[in-house]
Amino acid sequence: MSLTREEIRVPEFKGCRQRPVLRQRGQHEVFCGLTGIMWLHRKIQDAFFLIVGSRTCAHLMQSAAGVMIFAEPRFGTAILEEKDLAGLADMNDELDVVVERLLERRPEIRLLFLVGSCPSEVIKLDLSRAAHRLSKIHSPGVRILNYSGSGIETTFTQGEDACLASLVPNLPPEPEGAPASLMVVGALSDVVEDQFARIFEQLGIGPVRFLPARLADDMPAVGENTVFILAQPFLSDTARALEAAGARMLPAPFPLGANGTTEWFRVAAEAFGVEPSLFDTVTQAPRMRAQRAVENHRKRLEGCSIFFFPDSQLEIPLARFLHQELGMIPSEIGTPYLNTKFMAPELDALPQNVVVSEGQDVDVQLDRCLSERPDIAVCGLGLANPLEVKGITTKWSIELVFTPIQGYEQAGDLAELFARPLNRRTRLEV
């Protein structure tokens, strides 16, 4: 079934955007955008991420990954040295040499990202010019793009947003007279992507493409006949860039849990004119499976209070899932950045008395958490053990980014991630 641009129904964004938000400014206990490389370099299998930064950036990458590298990784850091900063060496020449050596060593690389960091931003090293210059030297074999993952501009998952946004102007244009197509935006684990592709196919929606693709040369085309739907909530800049390229965005909740996934698919199905009966037939079985799997954890989680420290911008959709489908009670939902437009449908599904906070002043927020004593706190790795010591059960938020949690078949796993720490507490007698 191929449709034209005019046949696609793109609804308006709805939802209440009037909700008090606690805005905080102080110490942020959150990763910078460089950490997105951790999953992006696995996702795009012929891409290399070259951070132009300091020893701190390199150390962050290896520490945040929490694992040792199993082969020569497809990311690295061009570490700025004193002679670069003192002007004794021309940084652009130095960068050219590093890139040249790197590409010699890794001939399979087709896409190279120059990733800006705090130091490279502060000294105003122009990586877009460098990317342009290097592209000329290394094309057509290797495409060279740039984005910033610096902590002065990006928080954790915003690094993926910046990366994908940098891809958009380089996506191939739609061929003349192309049928309307759907683009799913946001890095998903391969298993989730494959499940989604199967469901779209059963619904007769197509062609469906994913951004980012697994290979540099497979990136989807974009143009006026493209409609896109976000699979991840942190992609504001990417969405803007896609709209600038003529694509239209489908407003949808995020595909977490049985409901979230159903509503997400429903938005796409309605846009593409899928018969409601077909939609029900296709989604019913996986939806029931998801509900059953989630239900298994209700006993453990229902009525439990939950406190989110800001981390990945997944906090609000996660809280919606835990509240709607498991009966948990969110007390504070922290998010590093609140996109009120994207989040409106999610926030509408949450009780009015929930504190939504944006940004962080970590010591003050810890005070709030300790005085509220939630049944479970979702936080970063630096805070987890200190909170556990004080008797607060925690869930590492980074696991929610590194684990396949989207879609029907993962809904039970997602619930289990929250149930496990509570379960563990009840088992231990020491």
Next chain:
Amino acid sequence: MKLSLWTYEGPPHVGAMRIATAMTDLHYVLHAPQGDTYADLLFTMIERRKHRPPVTYTTFQARDLGADTSQLFMDAARDAQARFKPAAMIVGASCTGELIQDDPGGLSRTLGLPIPVIPLELPSYSKKENWGASETFYQVVRALAPQGAERMQAKDAGPSCNILGPTALGFRHRDDVTEIVGLLEKIGVTVNVVAPLDASVHDILALRQADFNVLLYPEIALTAAQWLKRTFGQPFTRKIPIGVSATRDFVREVLDVAGIEDADPIDQIESRLPWYSRSIDSTYLTGKRVFLFGDASHVIAMARVAKTEMGFEIVGMGSYSREFARDMREAAAAYGLEALITEDYLEVEEQIRSLQPELVLGTQMERHISKRLGIPCAVISAPVHVQDYPARYSPFMGFEGANVLFDTLVHPLTMGLEEHLLNMFRDDFEFNDEAGPSHLGHASNNERQKSLEKLQHGEPTQGQNGEGKIEWQPDAERELKKIPFFVRGKARRNTEKFAAELGLAEISMETLYEAKSHFSR
């Protein structure tokens, strides 16, 4: 600009964090952007510390850069003092903070805080973690120690010392300290202060009251020890008590510095290592080829243990500690080797690949490299991983440390009798070298074998000249497979070298045994 895929050491401000976190009432205000807080997880996750490191990050953002980042720093410092009420504060900048040149030291002076504030200059673009720890400890000692009370020691008290160098996130520092404190007390030396680990600011003031200093970790505390010697005339010990002989040397040095005449106590302290090493089961350890890499102090000390207390042969050693490169080179030269001084793990991997040792003693990265190459490995130095903080008591230093070392070095290897059986029944379908040591489980044997094959066949050997690749006759190849896997690579290399020297185009079974006899000494 230097390409780095993985680094042995973090930036210098992480070194400063290790000092602040080690101490009980020192707070660190760090002018740093969002993201630098990642370093907290090193302490809370890897070391499983129960508290957040005492570090306040100013978290400046792009929009602050045009405005007033120095005000941000001053607010953060003032708030940190009010909230945490530390006894002293260190202030400085991370790599990005350094670039915006706000002068945290000068700014905090204007705040007039009621506690000592020690400014740190840690050049992020030229120095690294251990240097940062060393410099920070030195600055803390230099700033605080002179304010201490005059020496007030009871006349009848015995000799006393400080132990210098253990930090947070150190390799086995926690247990080393317990062991060495016990050892010193046993020989009649009172420990005045251990610093920086678990030391308070008040303890730093009291450093000067000791007769001498025990320098346990030169990478961290050499500079401070030298300053204490210059300033208060406190001598310091240089022997690192890792291994039985080195621990005995250390005790002798301590007795000497402390002026204790009675040299008796040393013989009463026992370690199991000497007997375990002499017991016949250990015969199989003889001449095992060992490669070492890590921080300079641990590698130098462990090389001695490996050679003289385990009976291994050192085939290569190196360090990422450039500050101690000279010591490292001297130590290596004593074994007739050239030390590998590098921060590039790919160079280390290359050397391990070409030396084909039977055991690697290294850091987490060498553990990883060895796993890939199918070579047994034990971790003997930082950088550390969560498993380097075992729940059990497990020092590396002192006599108990020597016991731990024996186990640590033997555990990754195939056990003695098992090794003989492997040699006798080479074709047994389940009891063969590809099955791996039984006590190490069965994981990743295939991977291990594959990497081994790569190791054995992947690298061109010296014996093969440019044009003429030497062929192995099938029976010779079969015979080669009967040679234990851990020396097979060496046998192949030697045989090919031998054949090349003779100008042979083919290797027969005869050539294999000719070569074996040629190289056996």
